[in-house]
Amino acid sequence: MEKIFVTFPPSGIVKVLLKEFNTSYNEEERVLSKEEIIERARDATALMTTLVDKIDRDIIFSLPNLKVISNCAAGYDNIDIEAAKERKVAVTNTPGIVTKATADIAMALILAVSRRIIEADRFLRAGKFEGWRFNLFQGIDLNRKVLGIVGMGKIGKEVAQRAIGFGMRIIYYSRHRLPESEERILSATYYPLDELLKIADVVSLHVPLTPETRHLINKERLQLLKPGAILINTARGPVVDEQALIEALKEKRIFGAGLDVYENEPYVPPELMELDNVVLLPHIGSATVETRQTMLIEAIQNMLKVLEGEKPDSYVYLPQLDEN
Numbered sequence: 001m002e003k004i005f006v007t008f009p010p011s012g013i014v015k016v017l018l019k020e021f022n023t024s025y026n027e028e029e030r031v032l033s034k035e036e037i038i039e040r041a042r043d044a045t046a047l048m049t050t051l052v053d054k055i056d057r058d059i060i061f062s063l064p065n066l067k068v069i070s071n072c073a074a075g076y077d078n079i080d081i082e083a084a085k086e087r088k089v090a091v092t093n094t095p096g097i098v099t100k101a102t103a104d105i106a107m108a109l110i111l112a113v114s115r116r117i118i119e120a121d122r123f124l125r126a127g128k129f130e131g132w133r134f135n136l137f138q139g140i141d142l143n144r145k146v147l148g149i150v151g152m153g154k155i156g157k158e159v160a161q162r163a164i165g166f167g168m169r170i171i172y173y174s175r176h177r178l179p180e181s182e183e184r185i186l187s188a189t190y191y192p193l194d195e196l197l198k199i200a201d202v203v204s205l206h207v208p209l210t211p212e213t214r215h216l217i218n219k220e221r222l223q224l225l226k227p228g229a230i231l232i233n234t235a236r237g238p239v240v241d242e243q244a245l246i247e248a249l250k251e252k253r254i255f256g257a258g259l260d261v262y263e264n265e266p267y268v269p270p271e272l273m274e275l276d277n278v279v280l281l282p283h284i285g286s287a288t289v290e291t292r293q294t295m296l297i298e299a300i301q302n303m304l305k306v307l308e309g310e311k312p313d314s315y316v317y318l319p320q321l322d323e324n
């Protein structure tokens with residue numbers, strides 16, 4: 001008999017879709033500790049998780065019946081994939097679903113930083129608005145500016161399409177260069193990373209967190225940015241050296257930054273919170289009613305397909321394909 005453990009409080013749809021299964025849930029709005037997951041998922045054949053659950057080697061090796069970990073997120077850096085492979089536990093994720101909502105939040109951050117939206121809102125609420133002034137909150141035009149996309153996967157491409165609508169020129173860096181036909185459709189020109197950082201007016205990060213991308217944007221690379229540049233991170237916090245970014249923002253070496261992710265979430269350095277030239281969001285890239293609902297459905301489908309021996313729509317690792 002399959003037994004499912006869901007690490008987060010279920011919304012109605014989850015309970016309906018899983019009602020035929022022996023399913024238990026963490027009903028509390030808090031992240032479970034490693035020990036709690038091991039205890040509560042002891043005989044589970046499937047785990048449904050989110051990106052805040054750190055599913056490490058200890059957990060994977062402590063659940064003897066585990067066949068699948070279904071992560072309800074695009075990123076899967078919260079799961080020890082090597083350990084899952086050793087134990088032949090499948091790992092699935094929901095990459096296609098979050099694309100448009102995350103691209104929207106990247107665009108929202110680009111606009112919020114370039115037009116100083118949050119600063120202006122705070123100013124007004126503080127009762128400081130005394131009428132239209134010529135110099136009040138002058139921001140930066142996006143029209144004719146260069147957007148440098150780092151990581152031209154699904155989300156990167158959606159951001160490019162949105163930015164074209166705002167009159168931006170698109171350059172990109174990615175591990176794999178796009179076919180020429182796709183570059184033409186997106187009007188995107190490939191540049192090596194360091195070159196891109198020197199040319200772009202806005203740099204938007206869309207790479208997954210891997211050992212290769214940890215601190216990809218380090219102190220040296222931040223120094224390559226133009227004085228008026230804007231850095232946007234909706235990917236994963238550790239892709240940027242946060243301390244080095246704080247220094248760059250403090251010294252006003254760049255125009256500003258827009259962040260949805262942080263190096264040690266949920267910790268946000270107080271120094272960052274004191275700065276006016278950064279917009280800070282609490283990791284809400286995929287947080288729309290429609291997207292979150294679809295993520296849940298996709299995560300459940302992926303999990304059930306693995307349990308039934310079928311190939312799920314999206315996966316990170318499937319033991320049955322191991323031999324290839």
Ligand SMILES: O=CC(=O)O
Binds near residue numbers: 074098285
């Ligand atoms: O950050 C969100 C996700 O990976 O889905």
